[in-house]
Amino acid sequence: MKKLYLLLLSAIMGTAANAQTWDGTTAAWTQGDGSSSNPYLIENGQHLAYLSETVRNGETYEGKYFKLTTDLDMGINDEQKFTPIGFFDEYIDSENQGGGMIDDSKYFLGVFDGNYKTIDNIHVYYVDPNPENGIGGTGLFACISQNAEIKNLNIGENSIIEGADATGAIVGAMNGGKVINCSNNAVLTIMGTGPTGAGGIVGTNNGGGTISGCSNNTNINGHNSVGGIVGYVDKSGIIENCYNTGMITVGGFFAGGICGYLTSGTAKNCYTTGNVPSDGIFNQAVIGTTDTGVSIENCYYLNIPNAATDENPGVTAKEEADMKTESFVTDLNNGQNVWTIDSKNMNQGFPVLSWQVDPTPVSTESIQEANINVYTIGHNLYIQSETSCQAIISDISGKIIVNENIDNKTITLDNKGLYIVTILSNGQKYNHKVIIK
Template sequence: MMKNFYKKLSFVMVMGISLSSYAAWNGDATAWTQGDGSEQNPFLIENEAQLSHLQQTVTAGETYQGKYFRITADLDMGGKQMPSIGHYNDYTTQENPELVRESKVFRGTFDGDFHTIDNLTIVSNNAEATLGGLGLFAVSYPETRICNLTLGQGVTVEGSEFDNVGGFVGYSAGGNVENCRILGTVNGGGMNVGGIVGSVEESMTITGCVNAGRLVGHSFAGGIVGYANLSKIQNCYSSAVISCPLASWVGGILGWAVESTVNNCYAIGPVEAEVGSIWMPGKSPICAELEKSSASNCYYVEALTGCKPLSEQTGVTAVTEEEMKAADMIAKLNANLSANAWGVGADGFPALLWEIDGTGSIESVGATAGIEIVKEGDRLVIVSATGEKARLSVYDITGKVIVTAVVTDGDCITVHDKGVCIASLVTDDGNRTTHKFLF
């Protein structure tokens, strides 16, 4: 029986950067040798060939339900192609309108342990030109959990017009994606394209996720999720370039939300799509259409996104770039959380605490002309060959101000707090340099 009636949006049915510690992947697949798959002793993905083995075994039908995996190192996939982990095959037939689920799905926990998978093109494993799911994982079910993972700048997710395309999950029928970030490109040739997840059928939670790459697609596209039903998107942000020319339902965070919530999110990346109308929403900085859905504590910078909501959206607020970088924005994003999730990023914009803790000990973004910060033990020393002055602000990772002062060459600031701190210098003419230091 031809399986030609695949689950998709009802509207569509009607309208018809890290270096690996291993050598680059050579295309082999080998089984892992460490761990028993329990939460206390997970299977360890120690090299690229073991990730390939996971792809092959899940696509062959092994679900690993209830099993735990953890990556132990950054993985360099050598610029090669690898199909998605798993295979989408949920369908109906003319004789049986009930949804049949025959997808090959990973139903365990995949913990990246804050490592990066890089230099990989993820391609479809669909043998026929039928609707599919394409991402690092093709499909997720309620038991699926993907967390603590970055897809690097050298990653491209290469979809077709038939695929639901996302960086981490193409098509979701439930599950959780937490603390995941994409720096590469998600290329969806058709509808339902998201930086993290392409299309969510129901009941998914996406939290602490980031798109800082590029997204190309058509309608129902978003920096984090393309389409979401009965789901939660929270503590996420997108600085991605979103390119969906002539498309509708395109959002900086989410294209189309149905009975879902979008909380504590912000967008600063440019969104290219149709402006839209009351009948067909076009581009929007957070979500193009909130159908029986709600947004709260979400922010955008119109000068950076290039758009604003077609009509007023409760819980979606426009701010300037300066306001987005201000210390009280961190307080706003953390205000209603049981535990702080946000701090000051190295570029001055809000960042997630796992990003600030999980990257290297020192990062610098931007540069001022003639004045810099040097770390010496527990002190920050100002170096200015020209004698220029600047306003120094030092924050802890929660956004709390530790020090603020006007400084010039030779000034020393002792930092008593231990852990990650963000130091920002702003000159009188508005030039900014931002550093992240580990004390």
Template sequence: MKAKHKFLSVLLVLCMVSCMVPAAVFAADNVPDSVWTDYAAAEFAGGTGTEQDPYQIATAEQLAKLSKDVSGGSNYQGKFFKLTESIDLSRHRWVPIGIYKWGLSGTSINKSFQGFLDGNHKTISGLIVDERTDKYSAGFFGNIRNIDGGTVGAKDLTISSANIYANEDGLEQLHAGILAGYALANPDKQIVFENISVSGTVVVERTDGHNNVGGMIGYGDRIKATNCKAENISVTGASNSGGFIGLGGGSSFENCKASGTVSGTWGLGGFVGYSYSTRLDGTEPSVYEKCAADVKIEGSDWRLGGFAGYAESGEFDNCVALGDVASTVDGWEPKVGGFIGESDSVAATACHATGTVTSESSTYEAGGFVGCYTDGTFEGCSFDNEKNSGLAAAGDGTISAGVAGGNSDDVLANICKDYYGGHTMQKTDKVEATCTTAGKEAYYTCEVCQKHFEDEAGNTEITDLENYGVIEKTGHTMKKTDKVEATCTTAGKEAYYTCEVCQKHFSDAEGNNEITKLEEYGIIPATEHKAGTEWKHNETSHWNECMNNCGEKLNEAAHSYEWVVDKEATATEAGSKHEECTVCGYKKAAVEIPATGTTDPTDPPKPTDPDKENSGTGTDSPQTGDTNHMMVWIVVMLLAGAGLTSTVLYGRKKKYSK
């Protein structure tokens, strides 16, 4: 029982502890119900706020303090901040730094940030801004302004995978962007954004009114943006929307890029939705220099462009639009173009559009470069008429000069020259010719336009790469290996040829038939020995020689002799005889047969055994007058007698010993 009570006590304590730990509660779209300003730190990590000693921010709570302070009325004009660590904001919903709301009734709430944030090359991840209820300008910065001068803005910052939500209901204008919803500088002032990268989504609900929505900035007047990127962004459901900025006036953008998708109603551009001048006389237009938009545009209303939706004014220098543009408008003029949807007082120099432009209108044509041309000047611009066959430079209106259609490769080459300042070359090294394969001289290929050149500078284009720089194959330099005849014991080999260059082997001098396995090619089997019928001999043996003239002795054996009487002996006259091999006919020297002393001729003796030639008489039985055998008998008799005597004596001794 005690153990049970102890277990329940521990369980109760754990439950109490878990309840004390804060946990994020998420509403729809995975947006937390809790907000960061409720968890704001009391102090920054350090610093005094000067440019030399900026306020230091190391945690999400300290960053939330900045947001809370600005919402409470502290604009931090002339103050500097610096991130010392990367920060994850995914736990709670972010309240933008600076709040701004312009309602339909004309009332507004305006509390702006007027300082400068050094991102210190850190990353803010998990940014979630949801202004569908409060309706403030949505972004990391909700409201950033330069009212009195000084340095205002941000630099060296990355905001990754952000999610921004907004709703225009009840608003005169909606402003939303991942970095800043609303950014405004007074005349002769500016807001600086330098080396900033953002990615994520911006979603706008209801689009009956006026929106200013961008991947980086929603609304921006007198902005100076340099080396900034809105990458892989998705902007949906809005008007006056751009991949980089929704509405921009009196601003400058240099070497900035946007990529992703923008879909909505009207005034949609790959880089800027609506470009205008902040002065009524048009003397303060926005300037875009070496900026690129690789953004797919889809719109259900007019003014859609690969770079700018509506360019009321603006200067565009060395800019490119790479994305496709599609309009679903049919009941009215779509004003859809590859670079600008509608142009008014614009000037474009060395700008190019490579995307495909499509329109569902059965009445109005889309434009390869400008959808609807009202005014403006163009110089050295181009669009892809290979993708947009049949489209003129302008769908509505006439551009008299400065815009030319070209095939895809030519337009890309223009981009290399004007936007990149030259080709981005990749070298293909020289391939030496071999005996059987042609070689090729080195050449260069531009990674952007895919054109080929003889030189790295791109001065000499190769129009026929297949036939350029072909180095003829050298052919084989053959060395013959002569035929080796087979012998009785060794295999031979057919003749073959070896190329001294490639070391390949061939059965023919022309090199038509390659030998892939030289060790198996052209083997001539050994002939083996073949004995001749003629016997060769010397004094001790006889043999047959190999008929293949290899000198090998075959069937060699010792002679097998028999006696041959050359002349019979008589009683008074000696005869002669010789030994002769019964196999090969080899003859030994003749020997004498003594006279018999009778009138009967003497029978010839048996031939000698070759192994007993030097043993004596060379006969096996006693001959007439031979006394050697008689002596043997006498010796045998003596030995037998001695043995008998010994036996008798031994028997007697044994008897007496008893």
């Protein structure tokens, strides 16, 4: 009887696990109103696929907010393929003399908060039906622009990103916007004989966008303009506080541990430990090649025998032992509080980004400075403030439990667990973690 019970329990658990795997269908989200305080909640693969479908049909979601509530299994073991969110279609009007650039892209223009969750077992696949255009655009998001923001998101190691021009795990093509606190462990597969722009995080940043606080931890083999973080950067794009550990190789031109081709813009406070072979054309350890007027500041690479070096101003070679010291973390921070020592051995002792160690840092000191007191007794949460303030309380999944104005009010939290308390007061935002035992 006991054996039968265990078999039944295993079957039930197996069914529950399979229920979490994306089945290739779409379904509209049911939680949230798209505001910053009550974002649309992406709770499963069907919701993510619905986002892809609606953006490709022309909905930009400009000014709307999304939040991923859980890790997603996107069904690669069931041979599911995920079509990128959006569609990049920027090309030169060859039919009219002097016609200039035509942009028929379907951009995502909202804010997508990955909530420090992982999307894994995803096979992102898109091949341009008109390859002679060479427009590309493959990633979880095909393209973003303007005030779009993709943040706090991990792509798992059992994933494949398969594309041609402008291929990156998070975003294929940036024409503005921001990618913040994202990491990639997926395999990038670049098809064709001469695609341009492949990066662990972003394929091409061609519109002044910002890539900040990101890491790539997988090898990348592309054709032209290949980088651990981004392949190609133009129009004053920014790469800051990023690192790469993967090997970067090309079949053509321009490879770098951080960026393959920086034609215009800034790279600062970055490092790479990945091997960039020295026998490539315009290969360098950090930035493959540059044009006049770029800015490279406070960037470093691991000194690897027989690998590419880097002659760019603002780039320094380091030995492994030096890169694992607190003083190197101080150098990378450069007056910030972005980097931290690898105390948990997440990155073989090399520095990691603070969000990777603690994705929801407590700001108790800031709350105290604002004369706000947050504490718990049993299941009761107490928020004491000298002035009226707004409290947003979320559980660990990201679901909002409370969102209301608070005036020295007691809130009862029925369930045990970790809660994130966000206080909005006098135009400032403070985060605090509480545990109900």
